[in-house]
Amino acid sequence: MRILIVEDEPGIYNFLKQGLEEESYAVDIAEEGKKGLQLALSGEYDLLLLDWMVPGMSGIEICRQFRKEFKDTPVIFLTAKDTVDETIFGLQAGANDYIKKPFHFEELLERIKVQLRPKSGEHSIFKLGNITLNTTTHQVLKAEEVISLTQKEFALLEYLMRNKGIVCRRSRIIESVWDIHFEYNTGVIDVYINALRKKLKLGEDENYIQTVRGVGYVAKEI
Amino acid sequence: MRILIVEDEPGIYNFLKQGLEEESYAVDIAEEGKKGLQLALSGEYDLLLLDWMVPGMSGIEICRQFRKEFKDTPVIFLTAKDTVDETIFGLQAGANDYIKKPFHFEELLERIKVQLRPKSGEHSIFKLGNITLNTTTHQVLKAEEVISLTQKEFALLEYLMRNKGIVCRRSRIIESVWDIHFEYNTGVIDVYINALRKKLKLGEDENYIQTVRGVGYVAKEI
DNA sequence: TTTGCTCGATGAGAATTTTAATCGTAGAAG
DNA sequence: CTTCTACGATTAAAATTCTCATCGAGCAAA
Structure with missing residues (x-):
């Protein structure tokens, strides 16, 4: 090397x-x-x-x-x-x-x-619109701004961004991010999606994290 | 099958x-x-x-x-x-x-x-003295008594019990249980060891989780 | 033995994570 | 088009997890 x-x-x-x-x-x-x-x-x-x-x-x-x-x-x-x-x-x-x-x-x-x-x-760097996520440094940027996320928030965003464009079922998210294998009857995901949208300030025009009713969520560049 | x-x-x-x-x-x-x-x-x-x-x-x-x-x-x-x-x-x-x-x-x-x-x-069942730990049901018993542990407490105990008799360095514990790969300068392990010893009521006579000064901890049947 | 130093124990408080309850809305059924 | 229902959004509160500061014990050097 x-x-x-x-x-x-x-x-x-x-x-x-x-x-x-x-x-x-x-x-x-x-x-x-x-x-x-x-x-x-x-x-x-x-x-x-x-x-x-x-x-x-x-x-x-x-x-x-x-x-x-x-x-x-x-x-x-x-x-x-x-x-x-x-x-x-x-x-x-x-x-x-x-x-x-x-x-x-x-x-x-x-x-x-x-x-x-x-x-x-x-890869260690993922992009979604003007959002940049770096898995080694555990940092997230939106445009020029550093967004401070907690462990779980980061893990969820990373999962969505790794699967950009693919609809992520709740059950898979729970398995990957939370390591829970039975019992998907919890509302945690919703709460964290909410937190992410807030911290990333995703308004109508920048709806990068979209809800797929009855299934889960997708990360998409509109 | x-x-x-x-x-x-x-x-x-x-x-x-x-x-x-x-x-x-x-x-x-x-x-x-x-x-x-x-x-x-x-x-x-x-x-x-x-x-x-x-x-x-x-x-x-x-x-x-x-x-x-x-x-x-x-x-x-x-x-x-x-x-x-x-x-x-x-x-x-x-x-x-x-x-x-x-x-x-x-x-x-x-x-x-x-x-x-x-x-x-x-294996999914581990024993340490009169303590039984089951990884699938996520339950821990001490003798006849069910011990209620949180996720992290359980994960730490599981790690120690999987490595029964082997001295576990802090850095390895942090990597396996907390998934942190740099910076071992945190006191979390100690805090959780403390919690485990308390919940499992490990006194002088049942010192199943022993401290190895300068290195880490061992799970041992005395 | 005594002193000093380092590392672990412990407890309290802050931050994060999870749960639970309520509200609002999309989509289905009438 | 209206109503109903189920699902997601949202908020608040509970539980867990983590940090930090202090205390005490072990070990080494004098």
Whole structure:
């Protein structure tokens, strides 16, 4: 597995390079933005680690450009900033995950493994209209805005978005999201659908989560 | 797959026999208790459906005797009673599940399938000292007493009991029971261990859930 | 043995999740 | 077209789950 690190501080990239090579990844470094993008676009890498701020071109811009060509290669941001405003753009630019400096190497390794594991098919980012849902970071955006959801709300939305366009029966939802296998006689789903619609502010014009009377719900782009 | 039904009411057993045969199970009937046990002990069956009350010998007694010989063959009770007192004995006798009359055939079928599915290895009943935990019915007994646990309490206890004798690290517990994969910096486990010890009334003498300092917890029979 | 430090126990409060009851509306029946 | 019924929407309250702060015990170092 080949990893490209775009990062200008030798202290950090040497530390990373050594650690990752011990884990038997092949690691290349780019200290400058344009060079980084150029290398990334060569298509030889299985994963990108981008620093937020690099000379020449921002990590975000590299990510955006890279995404145009490579839809499935995971991108992880290394960032000192954890303000909401900043991470939004990272996610919008198509990043799969981000990690705040300073971080434990172990944790970064874990996240790299998570991203490389599925490789075949499994996606971590789902879109529905102007809603973006990222399963690794557990974040949801509507347009520019971060929507804060609880565990169950997130799980339900994820289920619906994974099955975009397909009508989801209540019984299946209960099985997948709530792990209940007999007895579908509960109203929880309705309550959570309600909460989602409210938090996502889905009005008449943006009715992304539609009710299918007698059956269940569908996520649809109208 | 062969199923033995021990039940004296023709109305019920004919209905069951027909339905199950349509699902391509081989079905035998015993209308009387002793005969039922004798057939069961022949070892030709993959699953037993026992009525609570049959002439000659109670379903419970059949179950108990049967369990001595066959540890892994699933037993499901058909019962009109749903009082706590009664079902306790069923579970103590080693039943894997029970269903209350009147029941929908679909539901019984579901439960039969659940019991037959794992077949290889997977158990649904776990013991730890005088504690019995049944994963299909989601019930826990301590001696004669039913212990009412919440979902999470149950899930944690199940995890510990599945790993009886093995020290469970916090990180593994968090992954399995809570499905959290990074960040182990939460105290939830402790809180739930505390709740379990309280509800199960584990004193000094019955310290079935032991703390392993710096690592996690073990379920042990002292 | 004593001291200090870390980790687990415990309890209380906040947040989430679930249940339950009521209201409104779509679709069926008349 | 009107009425009835059943299902979903919605709200409030109960139960569970989680977080946080404090306390106490175990272990190591002096």
